[in-house]
Amino acid sequence: MLYHRGWYKAVDAVRSSLTCSLLTKHPDVDDLYLVNLDPQILELLHEARHMQKMGLEVGDATLALCQQEDRIIAVRDKYGIS
Numbered sequence: 001m002l003y004h005r006g007w008y009k010a011v012d013a014v015r016s017s018l019t020c021s022l023l024t025k026h027p028d029v030d031d032l033y034l035v036n037l038d039p040q041i042l043e044l045l046h047e048a049r050h051m052q053k054m055g056l057e058v059g060d061a062t063l064a065l066c067q068q069e070d071r072i073i074a075v076r077d078k079y080g081i082s
Contacts, residue, residue, distance in 0.1 A: 004056050007047065011062055014040045035079045042076070045069050 026032035048058045048066055058066075065072075075081075 004051065007051075008057070008059065011044065011059060014038065014044045015061055015065070035075070035081055037072075037076055037079075037081045041065070041072065045072070 023033045024036050026034055044062065045066060048062050051058050052066075
């Protein structure tokens with residue numbers, strides 16, 4: 001339960017990365033843009049899935065993010081983000 005409480009509090013930090021620009025300009029190449037996808041978002045989705053199976057609360061914001069999981073993974077795969 002201690003881990004769950006810490007995880008629950010850390011969700012806001014991960015969610016804040018969603019407010020950052022999706023595209024960022026490459027610092028050295030003028031015509032190149034990079035896709036900004038924080039890998040912690042995918043980790044959060046993975047953990048939330050398992051916590052739900054254990055019957056632990058994940059919160060409304062995390063549930064909303066989980067509903068977009070397919071879309072987030074599709075963007076990751078399309079742009080080759082690891």
